[in-house]
Amino acid sequence: MPWDVIIFYILATVCILAAGGVVISNNPVHAGVFVVLCFFNVAAIFVMLGAEFLAAVQVIVYTGAILVLVLFVLMLVDPDDLPEFHAARPVQRTVGLLLGAILLLEVGAAILNRTVIGQQGNATPENVAAVGGNVQGVGRVLYTNYVLAFEVVSLVLLVGIIGAIVLALPERLGAQPDQRQGTISLGHPRGTDAAIAAGPLGETPMPPASPREPRSVPTLDPQRELIMVRDPDEYTTIGRR
């Protein structure tokens, strides 16, 4: 069996196992790691298919940026351990698996019985190497045939950036730190209430700025011991003024 078939089978097996791991794993961070593994192997398969630029773009953009963003949001938003997969309804699980298997067989039959429509293009490996490699070839195609789509995609990305910024802004601009609700946990299932009450960057909320009546400062009697326990509020100035 030639080498590329063996390598393909190894990569494909890891891909499918990692995808299965995403669906099965309880812990969302483990699921994230499995997704990264799957995408990295898909990038390797892209290299096998002669799409080196796409493989690099997949690793840099998809794994290196999009999934990092997903992991960030995971750690800032989530998790109590949801009673998810193990406690979930077993009937639903088995029916789901059965349907999945049937669908896979159907798609497999469709793949084996397909007919090829359309002509062969002229980007054979020799022609692509003559142009200078996969990057130059894809560049030519992108900037001649698909230049309009290219511009539209840049607009889509601009709209995406604006949308993400608008969504991530605080609900009222200029909201006071002590009015913020403690809904953003710090990403660990054993976080305490004090940690939950703190803001997303760990700052503790300011106590409400109510006027305090001045406490009487105990006078120092030199005959008594010098170590006294005093009210810790007197040491702080937060909320005093």
Add this chain to the structure above:
Amino acid sequence: MIEAASQPLWLTFIVAFILMNVLLVGMAYMTYFERKVMAAMQDRMGPTRTGPKGLLQPLADGIKLLGKEDLIPASADKIVFYFAPLIVFVTAIVRVAVIPFGGTIELFGREINLFVTDLNVGALFLLAFGSLGVYGIILGAYASANRYSLLGGLRAAAQVVSYEIVLGLSLVGVFLLSGSLSIRDILLQQQVDLQIGPLTLPNWFILSQPLAFVIFLIAGVAETNRAPFDLPEAETELVSGFHTEYSAFRFSFYFLGEYINMIIVSLFAATLFLGGVDGPGSDRYWGMGVIWLLVKVIFFLFFYVWLRTTLPRFRYDQLMGIAWKVLLPLALINIVVTAFIRLVGNGQL
């Protein structure tokens, strides 16, 4: 892609093995170099006791790190805790595979390539594995079950991702001028001579892309979480950042991974901007080429240590502000100006 001698696979493995070992020894002695240079700049002597002139200090450090107790927090996620430092280390070392240390030489009756591989997306390979290194930081921070580590790790990851964008964009100018992403290609284009008036200068991209060089250098320092951009892991802030809970050998993976990252960024800068193995006498003797590359890399490493001893640390918002508000627009302006000049020079405008 340039024609490379097709050598048997085992020979490529031997070259890769030698390069990896050279990199690891270099990383170990980089720690020694840093301590000695920092000491000299601070008017003291660095390690002097272990071995002659303290040269065995990295060995002593390694033995110490191996001998420490390996503590794992009780509520840590053990598998992720185990793998996270390895990600940083491995993605750093793999990047040496695309850096050329020369051309094709004739040795022992065979033709040997002085590089492991020559991908036609070589520069993107370096950027790709750099961006995979972020996972080591995030997962290590998460697995530590320590909310300060998590915060430090998220900050470090946000910093690395932001500066990665700046790094990539600063290189687009170089790609525009060289017309290729393959690093050997870029290297060969820098070995051409330019005639500027009475001077004959090599076509190093530092001369044609000075702004990109400066941006690359700043972004490279920030990518590797080194001073003055090392707030997420500084010892005086956030305890030790995302690697607080790591001890002994696991910590050494993070620590040494950072040094390998420094060496790789220096190699990258030397190859893409300073002509790599180009230098007087390098076209006749391949050894001279390797020596010139080493000189340039040591110059960049010295620059790293110099920055660490001299500049105070940036605050986190200053750090991110520099990336997004200063360096990114400058890199974009550089791309536009380079493209314009290239079109004018080609007569297509």
Add this chain to the structure above:
Amino acid sequence: MGELGVNHFLFLSAALFIIGMMGVLIRRNILIIFMCVELMINAVNLSLVAFAWESNTLNGQAFAIFTIAVAAAEAAVGLGIIMALSRRVTTVDVDEMRTLRD
């Protein structure tokens, strides 16, 4: 089995797509659903590139680049929505997010 044909890659793409679809249908954690959607998009990319390889064109690869770019925009906006939602509802269980329905 002896020679690598397009059908191998198409089977892999179909398997990844179906596993992703199962994940979207079975899981209740919204971020894992999101990751399974990304898995499905990736499976489609793989089949695009496999067809481009078979027919010796580069159009499939260009289309896959556009897909990745649009997926990036979708990820940014989708995660923004999730973060905004999480400020109101303190859970990520999609079965609890039914205020539009009730």
